[in-house]
Amino acid sequence: MFPLVIFLLLHRDKQPLFMTAEARKFSLKHLIPLLFCLFSLQLAAQDEHASHAASQATDSTAAAHTSDAHAADSHSAAFDPGKMIVDHITDTHDWHLWGHTHVPLPVILYTPSGFECFSSGVFKNHETHASQAHTGKHHTYVLEDEKILVLGVNGEVDPTLSASIIDVSITKNVLTIFIVSAIMLLVFLSVARAYTRKPGQAPKGLQSFMEPLIIFVRDDIAKPSIGPKYEKFMPYLLTVFFFIWIANLLGLVPVIPGGANMTGNIAVTFSLAVLTFIITTVNGNGHYWRHILAMPGVPVWALVLLSPIEVLGMFLRPFVLMIRLFANISAGHIIALAFFSLIFIFGDGGKSVGGGLGVGVASWLFTTFMMCLELLIAFLQAYVFTLLSAIYFGSAVEDHHHEAHASHS
Amino acid sequence: MKLVTPDIGLIIWMSLTFLTVLFLLSKFAWKPILKMIREREKSIEDALGAAEQAKVEMKKLYAGNEQLLREAMNERDQILKIARETKEQIVAEARQKAAEEAERIVASARETIRHEKMAAVIDLKNQVASLSLEVAEKLVRQQLSSDDKQKELAAKLVADAKLN
Numbered sequence: 001m002f003p004l005v006i007f008l009l010l011h012r013d014k015q016p017l018f019m020t021a022e023a024r025k026f027s028l029k030h031l032i033p034l035l036f037c038l039f040s041l042q043l044a045a046q047d048e049h050a051s052h053a054a055s056q057a058t059d060s061t062a063a064a065h066t067s068d069a070h071a072a073d074s075h076s077a078a079f080d081p082g083k084m085i086v087d088h089i090t091d092t093h094d095w096h097l098w099g100h101t102h103v104p105l106p107v108i109l110y111t112p113s114g115f116e117c118f119s120s121g122v123f124k125n126h127e128t129h130a131s132q133a134h135t136g137k138h139h140t141y142v143l144e145d146e147k148i149l150v151l152g153v154n155g156e157v158d159p160t161l162s163a164s165i166i167d168v169s170i171t172k173n174v175l176t177i178f179i180v181s182a183i184m185l186l187v188f189l190s191v192a193r194a195y196t197r198k199p200g201q202a203p204k205g206l207q208s209f210m211e212p213l214i215i216f217v218r219d220d221i222a223k224p225s226i227g228p229k230y231e232k233f234m235p236y237l238l239t240v241f242f243f244i245w246i247a248n249l250l251g252l253v254p255v256i257p258g259g260a261n262m263t264g265n266i267a268v269t270f271s272l273a274v275l276t277f278i279i280t281t282v283n284g285n286g287h288y289w290r291h292i293l294a295m296p297g298v299p300v301w302a303l304v305l306l307s308p309i310e311v312l313g314m315f316l317r318p319f320v321l322m323i324r325l326f327a328n329i330s331a332g333h334i335i336a337l338a339f340f341s342l343i344f345i346f347g348d349g350g351k352s353v354g355g356g357l358g359v360g361v362a363s364w365l366f367t368t369f370m371m372c373l374e375l376l377i378a379f380l381q382a383y384v385f386t387l388l389s390a391i392y393f394g395s396a397v398e399d400h401h402h403e404a405h406a407s408h409s
Numbered sequence: 410m411k412l413v414t415p416d417i418g419l420i421i422w423m424s425l426t427f428l429t430v431l432f433l434l435s436k437f438a439w440k441p442i443l444k445m446i447r448e449r450e451k452s453i454e455d456a457l458g459a460a461e462q463a464k465v466e467m468k469k470l471y472a473g474n475e476q477l478l479r480e481a482m483n484e485r486d487q488i489l490k491i492a493r494e495t496k497e498q499i500v501a502e503a504r505q506k507a508a509e510e511a512e513r514i515v516a517s518a519r520e521t522i523r524h525e526k527m528a529a530v531i532d533l534k535n536q537v538a539s540l541s542l543e544v545a546e547k548l549v550r551q552q553l554s555s556d557d558k559q560k561e562l563a564a565k566l567v568a569d570a571k572l573n
Contacts, residue, residue, distance in 0.1 A: 090411055091419060108418075145411065168418040177423055181430045188438035195445040200452055214442060234443060235435035243427065266412070267419035271427060330412070 081341035089261040089333045091173045092146055093120035097256065100129045105175060109148065110166040113138045120169070139165075173268065176260040180247045188242070217241050217386060225390035229397045233390065236279060240272060241386040248329060248378030252371060263381070264329030266322065273322035276389040277315070284396040291395075321388055328381050332374045339363040339370070 095103040104121030114137070122134040123143040133142045133151055139161065140151040148167050152158035170178075187206065194207040203211045217238050222230040247268075250258040262268055290296060292310040294303055342363050347356025553559050 086412065091416060147411075166417055168421055170422075171419065173419055174422040174426075177426045181426050184430055185433060188434055188442070192438040192441045195442050199445055200449050211446065215446065218443070218446075231443075235439045236431060238439050239427070239431045239434050243430070265416075265419065267415035267417075268423050270415045271420050271423040275424075275427070326413075 079341070079344045081338065081345065084341060085334055085337045088337055089264060089330050090146060091171045091265055091267075093123070093143060093148075093169055093171055095172050095175070095256060103256070105170050105172065107148065107167075107169040109136070109141070110168055111138050112164050172260045173262045173265050176247065176250065176257070176262040177268070179257045180243060180250060180262070183246055183250075184239075184242055213242075214238060221383070221387050221390050225387060226394040226397065227399075230390075232283075233279070233393045236275070237386050237390055240275075240389060241382050244272070244325065244385055245379060245382035248381060249375075251329060251333065252374055252378065261330060261333045264326055264331075264333055266326045269322040269326040272325070272385070273318035276321060276392060277318035279389075280318075280392045280396045281314075283393060285398075287398060288396045317388075317392055321385060325381055325385055328377060332370070332377060335370050336367050336374075339367045 093107060094105055097103060102121075102124070104119045104124075107116075107118055107120045109116040116136045116138055118134065118136060120143070123131055123141075125132050131143060133140050135141075141148050142151055142157070143149075144157070148162075148165070148169075149157045150161040150165060152161065187210070191207050191210050194204065202208075218230070218234060221241070222234055222237055226233055244263055247263045251261055251263060253259060292314055293307055295306055295310070298306055340363060343356050343360040346352065346359040350356075553562065
């Protein structure tokens, strides 16, 4: 049901009551969530199938009591695409490379009795690769489903203690945020240096690659959406645009330092959307607030209905911003992973090489196609997030011109 | 549900890092980059404007030259025309003067001729008169050689006088 909810949410913002015509241009943005929903539904169905098959397999092996332990092993460890996909698109405390090889990342915990810092490698036994508890300075911790929980004295998980700690670990996504930030600082500080070193000259190299994009953000996003006061918002729009774009592209790279589903993480998109919301609200002028609280030219009885909707819309717009980016990027990762899962499903755990190979070729071709689409989406989502932020800023600083509204409504 | 539950740690790191990047880039990248782009755009615009201006001025200058040339040509034509006219006038005047002179000469010649003729006529008259007188004297002398004849004449003269 979750994808359908997302789809509906994404379509809610089609007309957030007073949005300019520019926002209506994106028919593609409606297509992608739809795609996401379709694939997710399919995936859920498959998931069910696979778990069914797995349980049947284990049942039958358990019933038959075969002496072949290896066969039983491979059956009980049946490939679970749903779990694999979710594991890949959620945040982790270590960076998975291959097989049992992980790069442990630092765990930082805030506990009521003080900070705690250790490597996430301690949660894994090096010989058996089984998970284990770790006793730190203040408590004993376990890593369960990528969530750090506190064990009580009786050896059981203590829910109250677990709720009291705040996990501020350098997770895979945090590291990716650092990598993206480092790339941005490196690239744009050097571009800025190139500008100051030879002012007034034609751009060269990296500078000439970035300049059209910067001008694109300025002339095609900021200027038409915000109007004459656009300059104040340029730093945020540029940073957000390049941050999302670079992060999206990095997410498409399957090996370290890429592959993390950073912009497809709800916490990341939440932070960005909150920033857009704060900037919009802080910059809102009288005109903006009057349109939210008491739309001019609307009878009082209608205001009773309209004002709460507008206030809700104020929060709904950044919410939708958050969901859209999260869903689109996660969808891309899910699709790629789903296609690769097909290879293992049809390969039937190595028993059907022909099936695996046949589907593998098809999956490979289709994933290649999807990757090309993802390249477009990486840019498109950065553009849409930036454009909608700019439109919200524009509505916040817009001056009086009622004739424009009159023509819209 | 793990997928749609925002993690507080990640929100903290994300906000912290993003704001730091935003601050650093705003101060050290976007500000100079946007400033430089704007300045360059302005200089390009100015250069284009100046080129346009130069073009217009060039056109004006060219038109001025044309005008000047046309004026010079006109002036030349004017001067030539005046010269021609003057020449014709001078020639005409000369011709007229010559004609007048010729006329005057002819007239004076005619006058002289007339004078000469008159003088000759007078001279002729005088000579005829003196010849006539001499003839008359000789005749009278012959007729009045006797007294009778003198008396006869006197009588005749008297008779004529009475008749008158």
